[in-house]
Amino acid sequence: MxxxxxxxxxxxxxxxxxxxxxxxxxxxxxxxxxxxxxxxxxxxxxxxxxxxxxxxxxxxxxxxxxxxxxxxxxxxxxxxxxxxxxxxxxxxxxxxxxxxxxxxxxxxxxxxxxxxxxxxLDKVLPSHWQQQVKARMTTSYEDFLREMLDPDADTWRHRLVMxxxxxxxxxxxxxxxxxxxxxxxxxxxxxxxxxxxxxxxxxxxxxxxxxxxxxxxxxQSMGLAETEAVRRINRLAIDEQWTPVEYRQLVQLGVVKELKNRAGQSGPRIGGVPAWAFERVAELADTQVDDIRSSGVNVVGDPDRLRVRGQVEPVDLPDEITAVDLDVLADVVSGLRTAAKRMKARTLAGPAADVRGQRDDLGGRQLLQLLARRTAARLGVRRG
Structure with a gap:
């Protein structure tokens, strides 16, 4: 330049x-x-x-x-x-x-x-699904794909992603x-x-x-087990009517941060799109390549690398996770505990500490007790 x-x-x-x-x-x-x-x-x-x-x-x-x-x-x-x-x-x-x-x-x-x-796109879409789960979405990966790949969809989330x-x-x-x-x-x-x-x-x-x-x-991304744990917590947050501030503090800055940093993420991950979605993704990718080549702008790299057809194969999605390992549950609780302590400190600091100028309704200990009664039941556990 x-x-x-x-x-x-x-x-x-x-x-x-x-x-x-x-x-x-x-x-x-x-x-x-x-x-x-x-x-x-x-x-x-x-x-x-x-x-x-x-x-x-x-x-x-x-x-x-x-x-x-x-x-x-x-x-x-x-x-x-x-x-x-x-x-x-x-x-x-x-x-x-x-x-x-x-x-x-x-x-x-x-x-x-x-x-x-x-x-x-076969890399972008799974990444976006995980990102939306971290923003309170409860939709499964396949249902998310159906929404994103529907040419007639006109939802806010479709516009945001696509x-x-x-x-x-x-x-x-x-x-x-x-x-x-x-x-x-x-x-x-x-x-x-x-x-x-x-x-x-x-x-x-x-x-x-x-x-x-x-x-x-x-x-740093999360594994499938960690993402599914957050998705279930999202259902709990909706049922319990957590405020946006509570959700951000407890889940995004507490649970998600803990799960992203956990050492044992060796379980399944979603690295592509399934067979039923493959052709639609391939069509969109081919359109991207054609649009780049006809745009007249400078191009760094080979646009053909964006093609899906001929470069990758559809993936078999992992089996549905019906319960999470105890180690994942422990990290969830650890993240909630850290976040609840932070929320209690903000409450004690007074209204000015809250981003919306309001005190949180629950102190750290009370909030953690409430969550402890519900989190394990929502996640389910299995011994690792």
Whole structure:
């Protein structure tokens, strides 16, 4: 990219975005020494992105986006003296025309270079299912696939997941403002953790090896047993009418965090799509390849790697999990205990400690006692 320039990374989600954000943020001082400014005071400025997208409400359990969060990034981009910048937000992959205008007004349309990362759909879909389970969804993987692959579906979740994967439509929207020579699609290389960092280094004119391959908690997934445990807890959360704040604190910041970090995840995982869904996924993948090739944008990697047909086979889904190991249950309880203690501390700290300015209804000990009576029955147990 010629200077001055802004590399605008728009994701989409589940294509390595979070891992890349953490990888670049960790070396932001080294990036600066090479004339590249990583925009933001944290790896992913989700709240600011919400304002840019025009969202009125935050994600589950989070406060509503505040205009000043986006304005802070706008001011930062306006005042940096380094010749190149990186602004990364995977949510921008679903920006409509109004949001695109807001974003490019901030970055400067005449200096913005767009990068979109395309990943094989048979890998994206299982990852999205797990992500939605971590956001309170109770739907099974197969039912999730039926919704995502239905061409007539018009649900909020379908739009959230599938619209950003329509690379032709995404490039067309951004292409109304940006010329194709300042747009790029990077094709993700499955199994090659260095491909994405090397692509970003090339786009930014950085020495090879400066950005370490992503790894660690930023891109840690759960096994099937752990995901199923969360899915059952989601049913409990719905039955017990947990508030969004309670759910975020107990499940996302408690149980999920504990299960992602557990050492014994050696059980089955879902790594693809079953036979009944294979042809539809293959059709969508072929359309992605055709849209990329006809777009006229720069392409890093081989678009044919996105094809499913001829490269992979349908997978046999694991048997339904009817009970979880005692070790998984122990980690669930550990996560709940840690979260309940945190909630009790926030309650004692007073209303200002809560993201919505309200006290939690339950203290740590009372909440843990309530959950202990119900969690084991909901999960079921079997001796490992």
């Amino acid at each position: 010629p200077a001055p320039a802004v590399l605008l990374h728009i994701g989409p989600a589940k294509t390595g975005s979070t891992a890349m954000q953490h990888a670049m943020f960790q070396v932001r001082e080294q990036l600066a020494r090479h004339g590249v400014h990583y925009v933001g005071s944290r790896p992913h400025e989700k709240e600011a992105g919400g304002i840019a997208l025009g969202l009125a409400h935050g994600a589950i359990g989070r406060r509503d986006p505040r205009p000043e969060s986006w304005q802070r990034l706008v001011d930062e981009m306006a005042t940096t003296t380094l010749p190149r910048m990186v602004l990364s937000n995977e949510d921008f992959g679903r920006a409509d025309e109004a949001a695109i205008d807001r974003i490019l007004t901030a970055t400067g349309a005449d200096r913005t270079h767009l990068v979109y990362v395309a990943r094989r 619209d950003p994967q329509d690379v032709g439509a995404v490039l067309a929207r951004w292409g109304k403002v940006l010329p194709p020579e300042r747009m790029a699609v990077v094709v993700a290389e499955e199994g090659d953790r260095e491909a994405l960092p090397r692509a970003f280094e090339g786009l930014l004119g950085l020495p090879a090896g400066l950005i370490a391959p992503p790894g660690g908690p930023a891109n």
